[in-house]
Amino acid sequence: MINDYPGVSGRRTIEPPPPEELSPRLNTTPHAPKDADQAERPTRRERARAATIEEIKQTALQLMREHGTTDLRFSDIAREMGMTAPALYRYFSDRDELLTELIVDAYDDLGTTVADAREKLPRDDLSGRFLAVSQAYREWAKREPQQFALIFGLPVPGYVAPEEGPTTEAARRAMWQLKSLFSEAAASGQLRRPLIQDVDDAVAACVMFDEDAGDPSLRPLPEDTFQACMHSWATLHGFVSLETYGHFDFVPPEARDALFTSAVRLAATAAGFPWPTDGALS
Amino acid sequence: MINDYPGVSGRRTIEPPPPEELSPRLNTTPHAPKDADQAERPTRRERARAATIEEIKQTALQLMREHGTTDLRFSDIAREMGMTAPALYRYFSDRDELLTELIVDAYDDLGTTVADAREKLPRDDLSGRFLAVSQAYREWAKREPQQFALIFGLPVPGYVAPEEGPTTEAARRAMWQLKSLFSEAAASGQLRRPLIQDVDDAVAACVMFDEDAGDPSLRPLPEDTFQACMHSWATLHGFVSLETYGHFDFVPPEARDALFTSAVRLAATAAGFPWPTDGALS
DNA sequence: AAGAATAGTTATGCTCCGTAACGCTCGTGA
DNA sequence: TCACGAGCGTTACGGAGCATAACTATTCTT
Numbered sequence: 001m002i003n004d005y006p007g008v009s010g011r012r013t014i015e016p017p018p019p020e021e022l023s024p025r026l027n028t029t030p031h032a033p034k035d036a037d038q039a040e041r042p043t044r045r046e047r048a049r050a051a052t053i054e055e056i057k058q059t060a061l062q063l064m065r066e067h068g069t070t071d072l073r074f075s076d077i078a079r080e081m082g083m084t085a086p087a088l089y090r091y092f093s094d095r096d097e098l099l100t101e102l103i104v105d106a107y108d109d110l111g112t113t114v115a116d117a118r119e120k121l122p123r124d125d126l127s128g129r130f131l132a133v134s135q136a137y138r139e140w141a142k143r144e145p146q147q148f149a150l151i152f153g154l155p156v157p158g159y160v161a162p163e164e165g166p167t168t169e170a171a172r173r174a175m176w177q178l179k180s181l182f183s184e185a186a187a188s189g190q191l192r193r194p195l196i197q198d199v200d201d202a203v204a205a206c207v208m209f210d211e212d213a214g215d216p217s218l219r220p221l222p223e224d225t226f227q228a229c230m231h232s233w234a235t236l237h238g239f240v241s242l243e244t245y246g247h248f249d250f251v252p253p254e255a256r257d258a259l260f261t262s263a264v265r266l267a268a269t270a271a272g273f274p275w276p277t278d279g280a281l282s
Numbered sequence: 283m284i285n286d287y288p289g290v291s292g293r294r295t296i297e298p299p300p301p302e303e304l305s306p307r308l309n310t311t312p313h314a315p316k317d318a319d320q321a322e323r324p325t326r327r328e329r330a331r332a333a334t335i336e337e338i339k340q341t342a343l344q345l346m347r348e349h350g351t352t353d354l355r356f357s358d359i360a361r362e363m364g365m366t367a368p369a370l371y372r373y374f375s376d377r378d379e380l381l382t383e384l385i386v387d388a389y390d391d392l393g394t395t396v397a398d399a400r401e402k403l404p405r406d407d408l409s410g411r412f413l414a415v416s417q418a419y420r421e422w423a424k425r426e427p428q429q430f431a432l433i434f435g436l437p438v439p440g441y442v443a444p445e446e447g448p449t450t451e452a453a454r455r456a457m458w459q460l461k462s463l464f465s466e467a468a469a470s471g472q473l474r475r476p477l478i479q480d481v482d483d484a485v486a487a488c489v490m491f492d493e494d495a496g497d498p499s500l501r502p503l504p505e506d507t508f509q510a511c512m513h514s515w516a517t518l519h520g521f522v523s524l525e526t527y528g529h530f531d532f533v534p535p536e537a538r539d540a541l542f543t544s545a546v547r548l549a550a551t552a553a554g555f556p557w558p559t560d561g562a563l564s
Numbered sequence: 565a566a567g568a569a570t571a572g573t574t575a576t577g578c579t580c581c582g583t584a585a586c587g588c589t590c591g592t593g594a
Numbered sequence: 595t596c597a598c599g600a601g602c603g604t605t606a607c608g609g610a611g612c613a614t615a616a617c618t619a620t621t622c623t624t
Binding site for chain 2: 258
Binding site for chain 1: 583590
């Protein structure tokens with residue numbers, strides 16, 4: 001009779017939890033079936049957990065889309081999922097952790113979207129790939145303005161990014177897509193010298209640091225090409241950013257499309273990419 | 283005994299306010315000294331009120347700077363000012379109204395900062411002015427990243443922009459600075475044809491709409507120049523935006539400076555601005 | 565000096581974040 | 595097969611912020 005129900009001790013409630021360390025909470029994969037065989041298939045429970053996490057993230061995104069902000073309320077997410085808010089803390093220790101994961105996901109999504117677009121075209125179609133990458137970037141931003149804002153806006157109000165955390169790395173992974181476009185182009189030999197060839201020593205030194213090592217197609221870019229790559233990124237991002245945030249609203253949509261194409265063409269041309277003179281691309 | 287608890291009738295406190303219309307609250311300038319003489323000097327009270335409003339805004343900005351977000355709490359502002367939070371509602375009907383004013387102020391600040399920089403150089407120094415405007419834009423963003431985010435980020439979480447409200451207009455005013463740079467250049471006759479001269483009909487039509495009428499130096503730009511102006515804005519904004527939000531952190535500061543200058547030079551050159559060949563500007 | 569408009573206060577309600585305590589339900593292992 | 599414990603969910607609660615209501619103090623006008 002001393003103990004007649006699960007949990008702790010007989011009803012006499014609150015006995016401050018003994019030194020047992022606080023919570024083995026998050027990100028633990030406790031209780032793996034046996035112990036050996038690291039690469040074991042995930043437990044049934046683990047799969048359920050992963051599915052729930054995914055559902056939470058999708059619900060969060062859906063709510064952000066609906067409300068048009070990067071704000072999100074645990075209570076809303078929970079209600080949408082038919083749960084109560086505190087339950088979410090089983091999966092994310094707080095709002096920031098969820099946000100961080102969403103940001104990482106956004107980078108990945110952008111990265112793969114752009115990569116897919118790039119790889120749909122033959123490797124030697126430099127201008128085609130340039131345009132495809134740019135358009136994929138733009139379309140993604142138009143399709144998912146909130147995710148775009150997550151990545152490229154100031155941190156959400158209360159949010160503080162984990163120092164040197166996963167977001168930084170995710171960012172580089174996404175950027176890599178653009179850089180590899182230039183790497184391939186440079187390697188192909190079809191690339192002319194860019195319009196601006198003067199490169200400051202500091203910028204040149206910067207190229208050296210930039211070792212994503214390993215990948216063969218990714219040896220250091222020529223200095224002026226690296227610079228041109230950054231220019232292109234700025235132009236591309238600037239256009240997309242202004243458009244996404246509504247600062248081009250005074251320009252009618254078709255004109256925006258044309259303007260975008262011409263901006264991309266300018267960036268590519270200035271970077272030394274060949275551009276077909278017939279109207280094939282614009 | 284039928285009713286003996288507060289809120290309804292017992293205690294008979296609350297007597298729902300008689301039809302007196304709700305609140306003559308904000309933005310009223312009630313009780314002007316006499317009535318005639320519209321252009322009267324502001325009342326002592328009016329001045330005090332204006333000063334308080336200004337102090338609130340400055341405090342808000344300061345807090346945003348300190349916390350590094352665009353978030354702001356009425357309670358913090360009030361505490362900082364040695365007041366209680368509800369007092370602020372005498373001056374702003376809610377958080378959004380304060381935010382809106384801050385956004386408008388930010389546009390104005392950016393606009394005048396850029397304008398000042400532009401006018402420091404002689405009218406015929408086209409490339410100098412181009413660089414000065416660009417640098418002013420960049421420096422402002424670096425100096426006031428939160429205000430930059432207010433203008434160019436997605437609306438702050440809970441915030442919904444007033445439809446077609448004051449912010450839209452303020453945005454145009456700031457943009458005007460860049461456009462007039464191109465107008466003057468076009469008028470001066472020193473401007474070469476831009477690098478990209480193909481202009482889609484939709485874009486061309488767009489130029490026509492763009493009548494800031496009145497100002498003589500602002501007659502419609504040549505179509506391709508208008509297009510180049512938009513390109514320049516995109517490049518400038520893209521660079522500044524990426525840098526401000528930390529996406530260039532992997533580039534050391536001096537390299538960033540050089541990269542910026544070269545990007546501006548690219549934009550200017552592509553737009554047809556003359557650029558000195560000696561190292562004067564870069 | 566009286567009286568109204570203004571500027572502040574405290575008190576209160578609501579919503580949301582996050583934690584604490586508790587219970588239900590499975591899957592595992594004796 | 596059955597007990598136990600991990601994991602997942604719940605209700606209850608405390609704290610912070612927005613916003614309003616009701617009240618008080620001050621200040622300007624007449």
